[in-house]
Amino acid sequence: MTRDGSGTVTAVLGACDFTIANWRSNGRSFKDDVGQFTLTENFLTGARVGAGSVLLALAPQGHTDPKVFNHPYCNDGPCAVVRWPLVTASGRPTTSDWVLGKVDGRWDFVGNQRPYRLFVEARLNRKLNVNRDGPAAGHTAHPYFFQDRHESLLRLNFNLSTGDTADVRAVRWTGPGLPAAGVVQVRSQRCGTGDRMVISNQVGSTRVIGGSSHGALQWWTSGSSAEFVLAAEKPNGTVVETPLPANTDTGASFLDFSPVRFDDLTTAVPSWSIYKVEIFRFSSNSDVPDQIVYLGIGAGPENPSAGPSVAWPTLDPAIAEARLKPGASEVMDFASVLNWTVPEGSYVTSGYLFGQNFKTVSNGQDAAASYALRGRVDYLPAAYGDTTATGWRLASPVAGAALSPNTESSGSNPNPRCGTARLPALTSTTSDYREIGIFTRSADRQLRQGIWFWDN
Numbered sequence: 001m002t003r004d005g006s007g008t009v010t011a012v013l014g015a016c017d018f019t020i021a022n023w024r025s026n027g028r029s030f031k032d033d034v035g036q037f038t039l040t041e042n043f044l045t046g047a048r049v050g051a052g053s054v055l056l057a058l059a060p061q062g063h064t065d066p067k068v069f070n071h072p073y074c075n076d077g078p079c080a081v082v083r084w085p086l087v088t089a090s091g092r093p094t095t096s097d098w099v100l101g102k103v104d105g106r107w108d109f110v111g112n113q114r115p116y117r118l119f120v121e122a123r124l125n126r127k128l129n130v131n132r133d134g135p136a137a138g139h140t141a142h143p144y145f146f147q148d149r150h151e152s153l154l155r156l157n158f159n160l161s162t163g164d165t166a167d168v169r170a171v172r173w174t175g176p177g178l179p180a181a182g183v184v185q186v187r188s189q190r191c192g193t194g195d196r197m198v199i200s201n202q203v204g205s206t207r208v209i210g211g212s213s214h215g216a217l218q219w220w221t222s223g224s225s226a227e228f229v230l231a232a233e234k235p236n237g238t239v240v241e242t243p244l245p246a247n248t249d250t251g252a253s254f255l256d257f258s259p260v261r262f263d264d265l266t267t268a269v270p271s272w273s274i275y276k277v278e279i280f281r282f283s284s285n286s287d288v289p290d291q292i293v294y295l296g297i298g299a300g301p302e303n304p305s306a307g308p309s310v311a312w313p314t315l316d317p318a319i320a321e322a323r324l325k326p327g328a329s330e331v332m333d334f335a336s337v338l339n340w341t342v343p344e345g346s347y348v349t350s351g352y353l354f355g356q357n358f359k360t361v362s363n364g365q366d367a368a369a370s371y372a373l374r375g376r377v378d379y380l381p382a383a384y385g386d387t388t389a390t391g392w393r394l395a396s397p398v399a400g401a402a403l404s405p406n407t408e409s410s411g412s413n414p415n416p417r418c419g420t421a422r423l424p425a426l427t428s429t430t431s432d433y434r435e436i437g438i439f440t441r442s443a444d445r446q447l448r449q450g451i452w453f454w455d456n
Contacts, residue, residue: 001039009035020103022072025111026118027163043384046089055097056081056272061294069293073101073110080107085443090385092347093443097298114293117159120175120275122301123227125151126235126312127451130324142243142254144232146455149240150307151232152265154178154297158185158197158277166404169219169282170206171197172289175275177230177268177301179203179259182278187220187400187407191418192356192374194398198223199256201247206280206287209247217285219410220401224374225256230265233304264303271300282406299445311343312450313438323353324434324454328426330375338379338389338438346440346448351379351389355434357424363416371415373397375423394421430456 002011012035023030038044058079063070073079079101086094101110128148158171172182181204185197200221201209208218232240242261243254262268274296278289316339322328323336338351354376362368375397379389397418401407408414426434435453442448 001035003040009040012039019109019111023109023111024113026114027116042382044086044088045383047086050085052082052084054080055083065292067289067292069114069291071113073103077102079110088347088385089383092385093345094347094384094441095443095445097445114295115163116165116293117162118277118293119157119295120173120297121155121157121447122269122297122299123153123155123447123449124302124304124307124310125153125449125451126307127151127453130320130452130454131456144240144243147240148235149232150235150304151229152301152304153227153229154301155227156183156185157226159195160197160400160403161195167281167283168279169217169406170280172204172206172278173275176270176273177258177262177265178228183228185226186218187404188224189220189222189399189401189413189415190224190372190374191397191399191415192376192395193224193400194396194403196226197400199225199228201252202245202255203247210252220407220413223255224372227256229257230301231262231304233307235308237305237308265301266303269300271298273297273300282404302446310448311345312448313340313342313348313440315340315436315438315450315452319436320452324436324452326426326428328434330422330425336391338436340387340438342387342440346442347384348381348389349384349439349441351436351438353377353423353436355423355426357429358431359417361416363412363414366412369412371417373417373424375421377423397421426454428456432456
């Protein structure tokens, strides 16, 4: 493997270059994906690899609609998803899944070949409220947000940083667990949401619903969520009533929550479920999608009732004391670390420290408005199985609306608080919020997220 002076991988060499030349996954080549984000790290150094097994045999997709993305190998021929088991140097079990297809009469690694970084990802969250005194007086948020809970969700990620995305106006997702009309996402003008589209409505429309712009084609939003919550329970197993979504002429609220509760997610949203993603572009400004991509989910969501039996990681309490209470300062460097304990059978993939607050200011071209400042410090363990991680980046403060020439100066953009990457200090102001999250992955590929939060 070779890298340039900035650390960017320029080539993968020798035995590590084991895929076809045009391998592609989520808009990235092999060197830009596996080379840059796996081979440059020591996550799996010393791991032992077992024999692979076919998880899913795929018949030729046979798409003929010119708008539908056609996999160059899986559309006309068979493909398979193959899983290889691994045991890390620290003894933690994990797995690695790959797409194989027929190339010149033999099976080879082909990747998912998608032109964008987009995926549906199931997560089981455990959220623990560090603010035991409850919300500040006068807070108008739904009481759901202050409760300890296990939460099952689908993360709908259309990443704006990879592929030809500057002309993408909206995306509509349909599939198991989502409202039949479809969940629509557009660009956000909040700082720190530059890497993804966020939920605008769940009625399938790419037009503005409500307000003075009602009926116009929607270009951006002030929202920030890409996670669609399916169900939740308290740690004692009591059902938590999730907020009821509303998107009408009089206002929009709780659009990232399912309007129905699922009794059993393992049957409602089974593993390998297929989702349809319709892509709408500024250049056409049409209600008709310009492109369609079908994708699979992999592991389906767990029921929130599984939460109490999961062996969750335990955060070092000193970290929560220092970073999740009013008075916690901005974090501008990576001197701090995350520490945890994690049970056998799973390992930590990454962690983060997130915060946000709001301020009424002017962007110099429009009336003063409330602008969000969102910041996140990301932490990575040196190897899977480690129980500590150091900070490696401060998430980009760029707003998603700023990443397209069509929206960079529209409405209340640009966000005047996006100038410098930072984690806002935590005060006692009602809108302030912070959380620490630790991601774990089990051998069956279930992704779980332990979250400790402070909400005023």
